[in-house]
Amino acid sequence: MTREPPGCRRVNLVTLYTFRSITSHCSLPLPERCATSSQDAFFAFHRDLDLVRKFMKPLLIGELAPEEPSQDRTKNSEITEDFRALKKTAEDMNLFESNHLFFFLLLAHIIVMEIIAWFTISYFGNGWIPTLMTAFILATSQAQAGWLQHDYGHLSVYKKSTWNHIVHKFIIGHLKGASANWWNHRHFQHHAKPNIFSKDPDVNMLHVFVLGERQPVEYGKKKLKYLPYNHQHEYFFLIGPPVLIPLYFQYQIIMTMIVRKDWVDLAWAFSYYARFFITFSPFYGVLGAILFLNFIRFLESHWFVWVTQMNHIVMEIDREPYRDWFSTQLAATCNVEQSFFNDWFSGHLNFQIEHHLFPTMPRHNLHKIAPLVKSLCAKHGIEYQEKPLLRALMDIIGSLRKSGQLWLDAYLHK
Structure with a gap:
């Protein structure tokens, strides 16, 4: 029996400092700086509710008086209750129980690809063909490691949060050279408020792109x-997929670890770079290994950008509408049809709707809850979008073109 989490009338004082302290122990999304309910988000993100309450309790400063306004007044209570009933059904179906063999095999196939890559270079030499083959193998292993660290980062593998955090640091740090804390801080803001300007870092495009229907008109x-x-759908191919990971993310991750003095994550990342250069410098030299590493990042970046954007960038992107949890996630996410390849290629993020509704649900169970989510959408007249993979990828370009034209029209005529 669990007690009620911080609800719509409770106010917790969470500064950025305390937020970083909390997220070193749990996966708390960045809280709202306003009077809004966090109950469904609270249940969605955490397996061990008592652990989170231990950190939240000292931050409780009071409750809103009955006459104080709340930004929850526009939320649909019927949808909220139906969603909570759906979550209870998922629990009764044991859909939050993970198959450890499934995740072990995912890790094993990543390690096997790393071994094959080393064998290819050591046996065939560092010619162009072996180098390209090795680069594609390593880019594949990096992409798959990215999806796997995502599982552990969401606490969806082990019941104990501690074990998820340990393996998460190993995969994202030692296998990818990135930071678990950087990922947590960024990714859980995205999950808490997907496609919401100023709250979801994934739609902060630094003036490079304009997204949705409101932002281009305002610009x-x-x-x-x-x-x-108006040409963003064209220059996307030049400065989107090619540079996100090798330039922007790589720089941001390293600087974040240094500025925040995150020495543990920095040590994990260093172990990745040490392993990479020890392995490949004998074949390419130090400079050649640096170029080789960035070429791998370049290939992986294409994979990452197309997969992650096909579920979100084509959906509603706007300011905070203060919807209920279920409606918020459905407005910002869409699915891609299931197939063995699509599941593997996207790390099961083709079930983006279900993943956003139930972040701690193991990915191999997302397809089981999907029919029930569809039924709930049909009951409340909420669109459940699912499309073929190629169409989903093409829609990214169509969305950028549409937003670009909205900007041009407003720029010239308004």
């Missing part, structure tokens, strides 16, 4: 033209 009316946004 156009203000005559903001950092780039020719």
Whole structure:
């Protein structure tokens, strides 16, 4: 029996400092700086509720008086209750129980690819063909490690949060050279408020792209033209997939670890780079190994960007509408049809809707809850979007083109 988590009338004082302290022990999304309910998010993100309450209790500063306004007044209570009943059904179906063999095999196939990559270079030499083969193998292993660290980061493998955090640091740090704390801080903001400007870092495009329907019109009316946004669907191919990981993420991750003095994550990341250069410098030299590493990142970045954007960038992107949890996630996510390849290629993120509704549910169970989610959507007249893989990828370009045209029209005529 669990007690009620921080609800719609309770106010917790969570500064950025305390948020970082809390997220070193749990996966708490960045809280709202307003009076809004966090109950469904609280249940969605955490397996061990008592552990989180231990950190939240000292931060409770009071409750809103009955006459104080709450931003929950526009939320649909019927949908909220139905969703909570659905979550209870999922628990009764044991859909939050993970198959440890499944995740072991995922890790094993990543390690096997690493071994094959080393064998290819050591046996065939460092010619162009073996180098390209090795780069594609390592890019594949990096992409798959990215999906696997995502599982552990969401605490969806082990019942104990501690074990999830340990393996998460190993995979994202030692196998990928990135930071678990950087990922947690960024990714859980995205999950808490997907596609919400100023709250979801994944839609902070640093003036490089304009997204959705509101932002391009606002930029156009203000005559903001950092780039020719009516051509963003074209320059996306040049400065989107090619540079996100090798330039932006790689720099941001390293600087974040240094600035925040996150020495543990930095040590894990160092172990990755040490292993990489010890393995490949004998074949390419130090400079060649650096170029080889960035080429692998370049290939992986294409994979990552296309998969992650096909579920979100084509959906509603706007300011905070203060919807209930279920409606918020459905407005910002869509699915891609299931197949063995699609599941593997996307790390089961083709079930993005179900993943956003139930972040701690192991990915191999997402397809089991999908029919029940569809039924709930049909009951409340909420669109449940699912599409073929190629169409989902093409829709990214269509969405960028549409937003670019909205900007151009507003820029010229409003």
